[in-house]
Amino acid sequence: MPYVYIDGKKFEVADGQNMLQVALSLGFDLPYFCWHPAFGSVGACRQCAVMQYKDENDEKGKLAMACMVPATEGTRISIKARQAEEFRKSVIEWLMVNHPHDCPVCDEGGECHLQDMTVMTGHTYREFRFKKRTHRNQDLGPFINHEMNRCIACYRCVRFYHDFAGGDDLQAFAAHDHVYFGRYEDGPLESEFSGNLVEVCPTGVFTDKTLKQHYARKWDLQTAPSVCHQCSLGCNIIPGSRYDKVVRVLNRYNREVNGYFMCDRGRFGYEFVNSPDRITNALSRTDRSSDFEQVDDNAALDAARKSLGEAKGIAGIGSPRASLEANFALRELVGQDNFYSGDSERQKTLTDEVLTVLRNGPARSASLHDVEQADVVLILGEDLTNTAPMLDLAVRQAGMTKPAHNAKKIGVDHWHDAAVRELMQGERGPCFVATPTRTKLDKFSTRALRASAEDITRIGFAIAATLDDKAPAVAGLSDETLAFVEAAAEALREADRPVVISGTSLGSRHLIHAAANTAFALCKEGNAAELAFVLPETNSLGVSFLDAPSVDEAFEKITRGDIDTLVILENDLYRRIDRATVDSALNRCKRIIALDHIMTDTTGQADVVIPVAAFTEGDGTLVNNEGRAQRFYQVLSPGKAPEESWRRLLALAGANRRNGTTLDDICSQLFDTFPAFGDRLRIAPGARFRLVHQRIPRASHRYSGRTAMTAHINVHEPQPKTDPDSPLAFSMEGYHGKPPSSLIPFFWAPGWNSVQATAKYQAEVGGPLRGGDPGLRLIEPRPDAARSYFQPEPKTDSSGNKPSIVPMYHIYGSEELSSRAAALATRMPEPYIAIPSADRESHEVSEGDMLSLTIGNREFQAKAVVRDDLPTGTIGIPIGLGPFVGIDPNASVEIARGVTS
Amino acid sequence: MFSSIRSLWIVFKHMFRRRETVQYPDEKPYLAPRYRGRIILSKDPDGGERCVACYLCAVVCPVDCIALQATEDEHGRRYPDFFRINFSRCIYCGLCEEACPTYAIQLTPDFEMAEYHRNNLVYEKEHLQIEGQGKYPGYHFYKVAGLKIGGKDKGEAENEDKPVDIRSLLP
Ligand code: SF4
Ligand code: SF4
Ligand code: SF4
Ligand code: SF4
Ligand code: FES
16 A cells, blocks of 8 residues: 655555545545546546655656556655646636636536536636637437537547447547537437436536426435336436426446446436326226226225225235335235235246345356456346346446456556557457347447347356356257357356346246356356346345235136235236236226326226325335345425325325334334345434434535425425435435435535535545445355256257247336336337348238237237347347237247238 | 713704604605615516526525526527515525626615515516616626527627537648
């Protein structure tokens, strides 16, 4: 651990850092633009200038860019030196020469890094008397607003978009002070991570278009720590609300999970909470053929209670998109024997299998951060870009692990971004992708193979067998497949930290086994192999912990006549099970009580609909694909939206229960019942937690308009609501210091109004948050477990010419809730049926034909799309788009003829 | 004893001074233009709404009595959708006027705002907006800002060059 000197003081610092990092970690305020903790240094903006001295006798020193000075033993710099201060001030002055007079109408204002740095350096007056350079803007699609005049040419945007996230369509154009950051022509940014530009760009060039529609400043937002509900990864987020409406979502740093970034589905998918389809009123009707009538909540609860009392048999159907608490409250209401997990039998088997593998196997479940650190990646069957976007981004980073190691060997630190990339010459660490269709990750892989789900399974088993001869082997692989297997096995064997990624999206249990075998075989070789499985929904794994039977079993009992009343929790059954099956089951039920926040086909079949909170309106706990339990908190004040479903369910269970009405109460019952969840207080502090006897405010200390925002309704200001469930306050009053990491409602520090304030919350810049990253890992591997390998399935006879389904996923459209978000919906593809180009003739279809096909015994119609990447003998079905919901990938499919184009 | 007599003497002397009491409301006092009374929202020299909904007045207000919501017209010009001042809370400190980057919000020498009901002191935009430019004639924020709005393209603001052609390599 080297010692360095800053302004004459001696500090011990971590190895392999640069002086900017070191200074920021030590709490110095040193301005910067081009450096970013995730991308490293390029020394381009000249903003972080300091004086560097040779030794204690050097009085002259030289100007150096702190971000390019390695923090080696005895490095001496001065931040306060007059020359350095003046230099930094002039740099800002030069940047401001062309800067427009826009702050009042700029969406970055109030959280603008350029504003902060200008104030920090002390530049106050523009003395340049010549004309300002101007630019035309581009239309970059529904997510991002472009205002090029404000650019300071720090290159962070392209370094993120192109270098870090691997996007192609955002580039630097033109030369000298005309340099322009945009697309070749107008059009939506293609990257799934484009929303991060909002946070990466230190100015107002790229801003959030969904926020612009109801713009509010950062200081006016009521925010709370939350967790993205739009896929199984559970990225940490900060939704912000103004005037009781959610207006934007920002990333919330958690190094173990999403770090500094998140995907566009998560960032812009929040808009479903403002959808016109939201259920705001309780609905009730006497028979299902009549229309709903709006009733008041208590009447609906009474009606529901009455139905439950009269029921012959009840089933409570939980949901993998609802919190643990909500599912548990339902279980409490209907009783353990009548509680069903909310997943279809098909999906439940898969998720349970994942849980078993992670729990009992020797391979550790990988967090996103672990995947980034991996040096060899094997992906079996998952189209990560579309099923778990941030995992895709993590894999792209993993490609840098090995080159960065190599650079280190010749003395180039990993933060030396330009140098490392120069050294790499485009080389990336080994990554092997086997999927049925083209994925965006192919471009970043060493080898990408197209194969059917069954073949991918066999590939996984074959790799395991190559790594360890005790693992069961498979025979009859094609040459191409064999080459892939050999190459992957060799790279994995060499790896220090390999990770195997798979998931349930192809609907194959054997695929999970194949991935597990590979990771187990690697563990046997003594490698710390990790496993990451992608699951379909935000709380899929959490629900699996509750160990309840599937919806299919409930349906069976309905058919048998044992059950006549259903309580359905935040669940659209039509998205899980075949329409006809759901219809017949629901039709047999006498009473259906649905709790949800948005109208779905299932709530449309209910007798009583009880409105509940969406994720921004309530608290709860989720378990992500890693097995990390994470808490999300209510953003909107109580009374502005329906209550959480767990509250409603507890109210249903007993009108005046004294206990069990706060989050802490239900959590402690839940955690007592299921010891696997560990200690609830290690996930987040309880509601009684206080800092200096104070709550943690959800709003900044400069939250404005308190005495006017509701004055038109009543001139007497309402008292802020108290939060019975968390130590956070619905107010600007409270403890304004740094809260525990799981309770950070926004990142802010004096002089640091932008997201760059995150550094002040980290133990060291770019490292974990102080006090550890939030969330509690529930699953740890059992390295010495007597591991037994899974057996491969016998090869099915493919001589029959029935085609099989390839489920195709879309980041915009395949997930239920985000597809109801306004901006996101405009990026959803039209429903289609994908035909392999090889089979085009035999099916007699061409691109654009209207095609009709049957899956199981349900008929679908959509336009044909011919794809050259689909394996022959398959048909690609876009899961979640239009009518394509509730599809079993293993069902039989047949093309019906005679449809006109 | 002496001080009592002195006090009596001073009071007695005042009987011959000029009267300072003004017969308000029959007689109106003169108040300088910079007197801080009822707040108004002014207009641009060309009659457009001056307020650009930047929220700076709201955030600087020590009693938080200004609330507004920004919105935009179809050409990108930002303006407040609603703008509300709760004068029953306002302390007429004038900080909003100081903070306003567009000279939109101004305090006027009108202090006669007494009401029987507090809720009559809640002013909406239509009550605040005046037709003229108020104390600061001539300033037009959008003519200075780089944002493109209806009737003003990129490069047409004061002190701006024409937009660059990014496909040209000429200096
Ligand atoms: S980018 Fe920052 S400094 Fe520039 S106009 Fe916007 S808020 Fe002001
Ligand atoms: S657009 Fe933003 S991130 Fe990109 S160079 Fe300009 S200021 Fe930097
Ligand atoms: S990757 Fe998943 S959890 Fe993360 S932001 Fe995207 S949708 Fe949300
Ligand atoms: S400070 Fe001026 S421009 Fe900004 S919101 Fe207030 S009145 Fe409008
Ligand atoms: S941050 Fe060091 S030069 Fe830009």
